[in-house]
Amino acid sequence: MQHRAEARIDLFALASNISILKATSQVDLLAVVKADAYGHGLVEIGLAAEKSGADWLGVALLEEAISLRAHGVRIPILAWLVPPGSDFDSAAKHDIDVAVASLGTLKEISQLPNKPRIHIEVDTGMTRGGFLDEWDELLKADFSKVEVVGIFSHFARADEAGQQQNLDQLTEFKKKIEQLKAVGINPLIKHLSNSAATLLDSDSTFDMVRTGIAMYGLSPDVKAMGDSKKLGLKPVMQLRAKLHLVKKVPAGSPVGYGATAVTEKETKIGVVAMGYADGIPRIAQGAGVFIDGKRSPIIGRVSMDQFVVDLGVSSTANSGDWVVVFGDGSHGEYTADDWGNASLSINYEIVTRIGPRVPRIYAPHVY
Structure with a gap:
C-alpha cells in the first residue's frame, strides 16, 4: 500500500x-x-x-x-x-x-x-x-x-x-x-x-x-546557536507527501478558504495531500515543498487535509509525484527550521505535531 x-x-x-x-x-x-x-x-x-x-x-x-x-x-x-x-x-x-x-x-x-x-x-x-x-x-x-x-x-x-x-x-x-x-x-x-x-x-x-x-x-535555537549544519547535527526526519492533483490555472484565480491569495499570473498549482489534521500549521506562510529541483511556496490557507503550492507555469510535476515538505536542506528543500519560522513557531513544534495519520518509515539512511 x-x-x-x-x-x-x-x-x-x-x-x-x-x-x-x-x-x-x-x-x-x-x-x-x-x-x-x-x-x-x-x-x-x-x-x-x-x-x-x-x-x-x-x-x-x-x-x-x-x-x-x-x-x-x-x-x-x-x-x-x-x-x-x-x-x-x-x-x-x-x-x-x-x-x-x-x-x-x-x-x-x-x-x-x-x-x-x-x-x-x-x-x-x-x-x-x-x-x-x-x-x-x-x-x-x-x-x-x-x-x-x-x-x-x-x-x-x-x-x-x-x-x-x-x-x-x-x-x-x-x-x-x-x-x-x-x-x-x-x-x-x-x-x-x-x-x-x-x-x-x-x-x-x-x-x-x-x-x-x-x-x-535540530538546533535548540536557530537564531542564537545556528542551524543543524553549524552544530554538526543531522536532521532525523524527512517529511514528504504526494501531489494529489496538479493543474494549470489562469491569472486572477482565488485560492483556498477565504480567498486569501489570488494568482498573479497563469501558473500550475499542486494540491499536497497533507493538512492541519496531519500537523501542517494552518497559519504557515513562506514555507512550501521541494520538487523539480526547486522550492514551491504555499499559496492560500492550509486546509484540514491538504494545502496548495504554486509550482510555476513551467513545472513538469504530475499528479501522484512525491514532494519533500521538509528535510535536511542539503538539496535546497525547506527545513523544519523554515517551517517553524513560517508558522511563527519553532522546529520543536513542527516535528512534534506531525499527526498519527502520517506513517513513520524507518531506514538506516534517508538522505
Missing part, C-alpha cells in the same frame, strides 16, 4: 547525533523520547537510541515509560511528569525511575515496598517544575522508604550563552545539592543540562546530560 504522506526517519542520523553528543559531554546521556519521541515514534526511537549508545531514556509520562518497557527497552528510564495519584505501583513493577517534585508525590511513593527509585526535581529559577516553597520541609522528610538516585533541574535560557540566569541556576543547583548532602542524601546522578547546555556549557554537565531536540538533529 502506498501512502499519501510519510515521515521518513533516518536511524543512521540518530546514531550519529547521539555519538556526537556523548563525545561532547563526556558523561552519560539520557535520550529524551517524550511526546512520541518528538514526533519520530516512541518505541522505535527508544530502541534505536538504546542500540546507539544512550545510557538512559527520559519521558514526560509514566505511560510512555511503561510502553517502552513493554517493547523491550532495558536501560534505565526516568519519567518526570508524574503527579500525586499516578500509578506508582506500575512504575515500580516496570523498574521505572520517577521524578518527585512535591511532598505529596514523595508521601505516596514512599508507601510502596522495596524502596522505589526517585529523582528529586528542584526549581532553580525557571519557575515551572520542581521543589521551591516545600524545599525546607523536604530537607526534613523521611527518605528511608525510597532510593534517591538523582537530583535534577532544568535551564530556562541555556540556548542564550552568557545569560546571568544560567549562572544563577547553576549556582542554585549546586546549593541544593549541598543542602541535601547536609541531611545525608547524596544522589548518585546529578543532571541539569538540556540540549543547548550540552552543546554550549561544559560546566553544567555533572553526571548526565538530557538531550532532546539535538538528538533529532
Whole structure:
C-alpha cells in the first residue's frame, strides 16, 4: 500500500547525533523520547537510541515509560511528569525511575515496598517544575522508604550563552545539592543540562546530560546557536507527501478558504495531500515543498487535509509525484527550521505535531 504522506526517519542520523553528543559531554546521556519521541515514534526511537549508545531514556509520562518497557527497552528510564495519584505501583513493577517534585508525590511513593527509585526535581529559577516553597520541609522528610538516585533541574535560557540566569541556576543547583548532602542524601546522578547546555556549557554537565531536540538533529535555537549544519547535527526526519492533483490555472484565480491569495499570473498549482489534521500549521506562510529541483511556496490557507503550492507555469510535476515538505536542506528543500519560522513557531513544534495519520518509515539512511 502506498501512502499519501510519510515521515521518513533516518536511524543512521540518530546514531550519529547521539555519538556526537556523548563525545561532547563526556558523561552519560539520557535520550529524551517524550511526546512520541518528538514526533519520530516512541518505541522505535527508544530502541534505536538504546542500540546507539544512550545510557538512559527520559519521558514526560509514566505511560510512555511503561510502553517502552513493554517493547523491550532495558536501560534505565526516568519519567518526570508524574503527579500525586499516578500509578506508582506500575512504575515500580516496570523498574521505572520517577521524578518527585512535591511532598505529596514523595508521601505516596514512599508507601510502596522495596524502596522505589526517585529523582528529586528542584526549581532553580525557571519557575515551572520542581521543589521551591516545600524545599525546607523536604530537607526534613523521611527518605528511608525510597532510593534517591538523582537530583535534577532544568535551564530556562541555556540556548542564550552568557545569560546571568544560567549562572544563577547553576549556582542554585549546586546549593541544593549541598543542602541535601547536609541531611545525608547524596544522589548518585546529578543532571541539569538540556540540549543547548550540552552543546554550549561544559560546566553544567555533572553526571548526565538530557538531550532532546539535538538528538533529532535540530538546533535548540536557530537564531542564537545556528542551524543543524553549524552544530554538526543531522536532521532525523524527512517529511514528504504526494501531489494529489496538479493543474494549470489562469491569472486572477482565488485560492483556498477565504480567498486569501489570488494568482498573479497563469501558473500550475499542486494540491499536497497533507493538512492541519496531519500537523501542517494552518497559519504557515513562506514555507512550501521541494520538487523539480526547486522550492514551491504555499499559496492560500492550509486546509484540514491538504494545502496548495504554486509550482510555476513551467513545472513538469504530475499528479501522484512525491514532494519533500521538509528535510535536511542539503538539496535546497525547506527545513523544519523554515517551517517553524513560517508558522511563527519553532522546529520543536513542527516535528512534534506531525499527526498519527502520517506513517513513520524507518531506514538506516534517508538522505
